[in-house]
């Protein structure tokens with residue numbers, strides 16, 4: 001399709017979890033959809049597969065100014081996990097989705113106090129969470145090492161296999177007739193007489209009545225073409241996966257004070273991440289692993305769960321996470337009729353399908369069933 005001219009009802013820029021789901025939901029509504037993706041390693045094909053619900057201590061520490069916003073969208077997370085479960089059933093696919101709960105581990109009394117305060121606030125905001133003292137924690141999670149002192153447990157948390165999800169969703173949307181233009185970067189976008197025109201670096205040109213920007217960190221540059229400021233930031237992050245072993249870790253494990261997520265996939269492999277930095281290298285700003293992140297991330301994992309110590313790391317990789325102000329940027333913008341934004345908030349893979357559903361509803365002029373005030377794209381200064 002490179003270098004071709006296409007016409008569509010809706011053009012979506014960005015083929016991550018949000019763009020893919022949006023394309024499917026809109027095609028189900030009878031819309032003719034073209035999806036363009038440049039093939040960079042974004043969040044959706046690099047992420048750790050954690051289904052987050054409780055507030056992540058990493059984000060609270062790094063971006064304290066975003067905490068009020070995180071609290072306001074907290075109720076979306078358990079809803080997003082339920083949405084993933086329904087979505088798996090609807091597609092008849094196997095996402096390897098398991099909702100066995102998430103533990104945020106504390107190593108001392110101060111950290112457990114922090115978790116107590118966090119849990120109290122989260123309960124006020126409607127989450128179901130509880131604090132576990134050491135004996136109870138050891139019964140529930142015998143794989144944790146001597147460093148574990150207590151934890152916050154959120155039973156709504158879980159895990160899935162993103163590679164399986166992405167493949168199943170892509171197959172679903174192709175079956176619905178979505179046209180995908182892969183490996184082409186959207187360089188230009190404009191609006192002329194009620195029609196949007198999107199042009200790629202390989203010479204493709206797509207005209208449509210509506211345009212949705214689901215391009216994560218790439219959103220800012222395209223939005224500027226329409227005089228809109230959406231300050232997306234690239235956050236390159238590091239991941240590791242071990243060789244398979246017998247099933248032993250059923251929870252999603254995090255830490256109250258340090259950067260880690262740790263879980264075991266159905267394959268038996270342990271996936272270790274949690275926000276350690278990667279680099280953007282070369283002209284193409286390719287996400288690239290860092291040895292210091294690999295060592296620190298793996299060392300911390302063994303400290304928390306020494307039982308994984310003998311396992312070999314068989315693969316590391318990096319991907320680009322996108323952060324804005326902690327909250328999603330979702331919906332239309334009044335200054336440019338027909339232009340929509342679809343950038344999820346923090347833990348965007350968890351929120352991806354639900355965010356896409358809400359934006360799809362707005363594109364077809366249906367009530368998304370949530371107060372969208374907090375997610376308005378025009379909230380940033382010009």
Ligand SMILES: Cc1cc2nc3c(=O)[nH]c(=O)nc-3n(C[C@H](O)[C@H](O)[C@H](O)COP(=O)(O)OP(=O)(O)OC[C@H]3O[C@@H](n4cnc5c(N)ncnc54)[C@H](O)[C@@H]3O)c2cc1C
Nearest residue numbers: 014016017018038042043044048050186218347348349350
């Ligand atoms: C290493 C890592 C681990 C993570 N772990 C988790 C986790 O465990 N749980 C969780 O909930 N979240 C996690 N996240 C965050 C999550 O992956 C992202 O928030 C989510 O995938 C974002 O989805 P998206 O569709 O908005 O964006 P992306 O998946 O980034 O997709 C955007 C797409 O748009 C394309 N694009 C951008 N600009 C253009 C352009 N101009 N033209 C054409 N295409 C363009 C990009 O190439 C990309 O393919 C993690 C992120 C990373 C990097």
